[in-house]
Amino acid sequence: MALFMINRYLGEEENGEASAESRSRALLAKLQERAKAREQQSISNIADKDDGHQGNIKEKKGKPGPQETKETTQKSQKRGSQARKTDFADEGVILTKKRKKLSLCDESAKTGDDEPDNEKCAETKTAEKTEGDIEKSKDIKTDINQQLDELHAENNASQTGLHILGGFKEKTAQKVKRVLPQWLAQPDIIERDIKGNLVPVNEVPGICPVLLMKLKGNGIQNFFPVQAEVIPAILNSVSSELLVGPGGYRPRDICVSAPTGSGKTLSFVIPVIQALSKRVVCEVRALAVLPTKELAQQVSNVFSSYAEGTGVKVVMIAGQKSFVEEQALLSKSRGGVSCSLADIVVATPGRLVDHINKHNNFSLRHLRFLIIDEADRMIDSMHQSWLSQVTKAVYRCQGDPQMSVFRRILPGPITVSSLSPPQMPLQKLLFSATLTHNPEKLQLLDLHQPRLFSSTKTSTDMAKQNQESFQFPQSLSEYYVPCTLNKKPLVILHFLLRLKFSPVLCFTNSRETAHRLYLLVKLFGGVVVAEFSSRLSPNERQRTLKDFEQGKIQLLISTDAAARGIDINGVKCVINYDAPQYIRTYIHRVGRTARAGKAGLAFTFLLNVQEKRFLQMVLDAGSPGIQRQIVQPESLKGMEACYEQTLVELGKTVKEENAKKRS
Numbered sequence: 137m138a139l140f141m142i143n144r145y146l147g148e149e150e151n152g153e154a155s156a157e158s159r160s161r162a163l164l165a166k167l168q169e170r171a172k173a174r175e176q177q178s179i180s181n182i183a184d185k186d187d188g189h190q191g192n193i194k195e196k197k198g199k200p201g202p203q204e205t206k207e208t209t210q211k212s213q214k215r216g217s218q219a220r221k222t223d224f225a226d227e228g229v230i231l232t233k234k235r236k237k238l239s240l241c242d243e244s245a246k247t248g249d250d251e252p253d254n255e256k257c258a259e260t261k262t263a264e265k266t267e268g269d270i271e272k273s274k275d276i277k278t279d280i281n282q283q284l285d286e287l288h289a290e291n292n293a294s295q296t297g298l299h300i301l302g303g304f305k306e307k308t309a310q311k312v313k314r315v316l317p318q319w320l321a322q323p324d325i326i327e328r329d330i331k332g333n334l335v336p337v338n339e340v341p342g343i344c345p346v347l348l349m350k351l352k353g354n355g356i357q358n359f360f361p362v363q364a365e366v367i368p369a370i371l372n373s374v375s376s377e378l379l380v381g382p383g384g385y386r387p388r389d390i391c392v393s394a395p396t397g398s399g400k401t402l403s404f405v406i407p408v409i410q411a412l413s414k415r416v417v418c419e420v421r422a423l424a425v426l427p428t429k430e431l432a433q434q435v436s437n438v439f440s441s442y443a444e445g446t447g448v449k450v451v452m453i454a455g456q457k458s459f460v461e462e463q464a465l466l467s468k469s470r471g472g473v474s475c476s477l478a479d480i481v482v483a484t485p486g487r488l489v490d491h492i493n494k495h496n497n498f499s500l501r502h503l504r505f506l507i508i509d510e511a512d513r514m515i516d517s518m519h520q521s522w523l524s525q526v527t528k529a530v531y532r533c534q535g536d537p538q539m540s541v542f543r544r545i546l547p548g549p550i551t552v553s554s555l556s557p558p559q560m561p562l563q564k565l566l567f568s569a570t571l572t573h574n575p576e577k578l579q580l581l582d583l584h585q586p587r588l589f590s591s592t593k594t595s596t597d598m599a600k601q602n603q604e605s606f607q608f609p610q611s612l613s614e615y616y617v618p619c620t621l622n623k624k625p626l627v628i629l630h631f632l633l634r635l636k637f638s639p640v641l642c643f644t645n646s647r648e649t650a651h652r653l654y655l656l657v658k659l660f661g662g663v664v665v666a667e668f669s670s671r672l673s674p675n676e677r678q679r680t681l682k683d684f685e686q687g688k689i690q691l692l693i694s695t696d697a698a699a700r701g702i703d704i705n706g707v708k709c710v711i712n713y714d715a716p717q718y719i720r721t722y723i724h725r726v727g728r729t730a731r732a733g734k735a736g737l738a739f740t741f742l743l744n745v746q747e748k749r750f751l752q753m754v755l756d757a758g759s760p761g762i763q764r765q766i767v768q769p770e771s772l773k774g775m776e777a778c779y780e781q782t783l784v785e786l787g788k789t790v791k792e793e794n795a796k797k798r799s
Contacts, residue, residue: 320573323588326394327361328607330733334358342371344410350442351406360399360732363406365589366392370407373563386547389564389583391511393571393590395607396727397703400567404507405438411504412479413446419502420466422480425522427513429454429484429674430681430702435509436482443480451478453487456674459494462487467497474499485514485522492529500529501544504560508581510700511566512720515577523581530562547584569727570606570720592758605758606723612730614762616740616751624713624741625656626772626779628691631739632663634771637709638690643699643725645714647671650693653713655789657691660782668694699724703731712740715750719757739765 327333336358337343337351359367373387394400408422415421424439426432436452443450453462466481467474474497483491491498506526508514531546544560564583571590572578578586591607608614619627631637644650647669654667666680666689677697684692685705693713698704699721707729716722722740729736740762742750754762 316573317575319586319588320575320578323393323590324365326365326398326589326591328395328591328610330360330398330610333361335361335364340364340367342368342375342410343406344413346413346446347406347410347442350445354441356402362392362394362589362591363399363403366390366400366403367407369587369589370404370565371410374407374411385559386561386584387563388585388587389566391566391571391583391586391588393568393588393592395591395609396569396724397609397731398569398591399732400569401435401438401509401703404505404565404567405435405442408480408505408507409439409442409446409448412448415448415479418449418479419476420478420481420498420500421502422505422507423488423500423503423526424480424482424507424509425485425488425514425526426454426482426509427484427700428697428702429456430677430698431510431700432482432484433678434703439480439482448479449477450480450482452482453491454482454484455487459490462491463495463497466491466495469497489522489525492525500526501532502560503530503562505563505565507565507567509567511568511581512570512572513568513700515572515580527582570723605756606719608723608759609727609730609736610760611733611735612726612738613736614726614738614740614754614759615765616742616747616762617765617767618744618747619741619767621743623772625653626775627741627767628653628711628713629657629660629663629775629779630767630771631709631711632691633775637737639684639687639706640691640709640711641684641698641704641707641728642691642693642711642713643716644693644695645716647695649714650695652786652790654693656782656786657693659785659789660778663690664688665691665693668692668698670695670697696721696725699728702728704728707731707736709737709739712738715740715742715746719753722754723757 337348337356340359340363343351369390392400392403404424412421424432424435426435432452432454433456436450439450451462451465453466457465466478467476469475476499481488492500503526531544564581566581566583592605617627628640628642632640642653644653650667650669651671654665657663657665666684668677668680672680680689680692681698681702681704683689687706692698710726710729712722712725716725726736726738729738740750751762
């Protein structure tokens with residue numbers, strides 16, 4: 137039965153295997169029947185011999201009476217039924233008792249005692265015969281079990297891939313290796329050395345003369361490596377100079393991972409402006425989504441500078457103006473018909489979702505380019521569902537599709553019906569200095585046959601360890617400064633007052649720390665300082681950045697609000713007052729200096745407990761090397777007395793501010 141169930145489970149139905157199975161079952165059944173017959177025969181023999189022995193004894197003693205005969209018959213029947221019910225284990229117990237009687241007979245014979253009774257001797261002989269029968273039965277059962285084991289082994293051997301239970305060896309399971317998609321593992325490599333790989337703007341194919349003149353007018357004679365590679369790739373997707381292509385046509389999405397300050401913004405501004413410069417009707421055809429208002433303002437300014445004179449209109453919706461004012465900038469009504477006033481929209485995710493849901497005249501049905509800058513941070517903010525809402529707005533049906541010039545439907549299987557009408561594809565352009573190599577995260581963006589441009593190739597070892605390497609600006613010099621918690625403000629004052637570092641951009645991990653440090657430096661005196669955080673309004677932050685770029689501020693203390701993508705001119709030194717917890721935060725912070733091939737310094741203040749973890753994190757990320765910079769205690773002694781007095785004044789100031797908040 138066991139073999140039958142195994143074969144049924146394996147589903148073997150071939151003729152040869154079926155015949156082997158039937159022969160195995162027949163042989164197994166025959167052996168089992170033979171074993172049962174022999175067992176029953178041996179048990180009955182034992183019972184018969186025992187009954188006969190009891191009869192002989194009673195004949196020797198005398199002829200029993202009627203009552204004795206009746207009792208004897210009942211006892212023999214009872215004894216026979218019990219013998220048939222007992223197994224080999226019960227027979228072994230009976231045999232043990234009889235062996236004890238046999239030993240008593242032997243001892244009495246050896247010691248010269250009186251001869252045992254005839255009844256006891258008869259029982260002894262019967263026990264000897266019974267023992268022989270049981271041993272014989274056990275031998276038969278052992279032979280049958282051996283034959284069954286051989287039969288099982290033979291049948292299992294005939295089944296390919298089936299191991300004998302209990303006879304196979306355990307194998308160590310191999311670890312699953314991380315395998316990246318080909319587009320991630322083998323990107324188009326971009327040269328890291330900016331100064332040594334400049335490309336004249338005239339040598340980059342596809343750029344129109346109008347934009348070439350604008351580039352030269354802005355002082356740009358050469359393209360950086362990332363610009364020379366990405367601009368032609370985007371222009372090739374609109375090589376026909378038509379935004380509407382044949383049905384089923386979808387250009388490849390483009391991802392760019394390059395160091396901070398390598399010119400990524402211009403890489404998408406130039407081709408998008410050129411592609412939209414020949415449009416006839418104004419519609420939203422390019423949408424750039426950025427994580428912060430400051431970064432949105434910066435990108436909007438670049439778009440506007442190169443769109444001037446081309447007829448392409450740029451509008452920013454980032455919350456710096458009221459919702460009604462932004463509505464007026466995006467569209468207007470003419471004769472009851474809504475008309476778009478923007479070709480390119482630069483937005484933050486929250487404000488974009490508001491206009492999609494609340495602004496009825498805001499349409500994305502003609503969108504051709506979706507630009508996602510700082511893509512790794514935008515992926516982390518997917519909980520806002522901004523991308524899914526953009527996709528729904530792009531493929532939202534309005535009016536009669538049969539009356540439209542073209543029908544826009546969600547991409548799907550290519551059929552005769554989908555190939556017949558012309559269609560405007562949606563192309564995604566991703567840019568980041570720390571683009572993730574995690575396919576699960578990138579899958580959220582629903583990329584179509586993506587093409588990656590990167591300044592580094594993901595190594596096999598990094599993929600196995602689930603680590604990612606990043607490219608640091610070559611002109612950046614990295615240092616770390618061991619110090620205690622109480623001495624960190626003194627070290628910053630030492631850099632500004634003694635070493636004359638200026639301008640300095642200082643990062644903290646919270647706005648509370650930034651504000652307290654700002655008050656401390658301001659109370660100490662001798663340094664023009666400002667803070668940059670969410671405590672300030674958007675207009676105040678813009679004014680602060682402008683003053684810092686113009687050199688009016690020596691020290692700008694900021695949270696990570698200024699760490700992402702903002703191009704601040706003239707930053708020669710970056711100080712991490714609080715050590716960043718994540719490598720991406722560190723890369724974006726130090727990326728505010730050493731931009732466009734210029735030299736820059738980065739210092740990180742580390743407590744004793746932070747050194748080991750931070751240094752290992754930076755080295756694992758591909759840093760060329762971070763050096764140790766020690767500030768001697770003697771260098772700080774001249775400022776300690778004034779610093780202690782400043783701490784007392786700081787305590788009073790903080791109490792006054794807290795009291796104002798409560799009131």
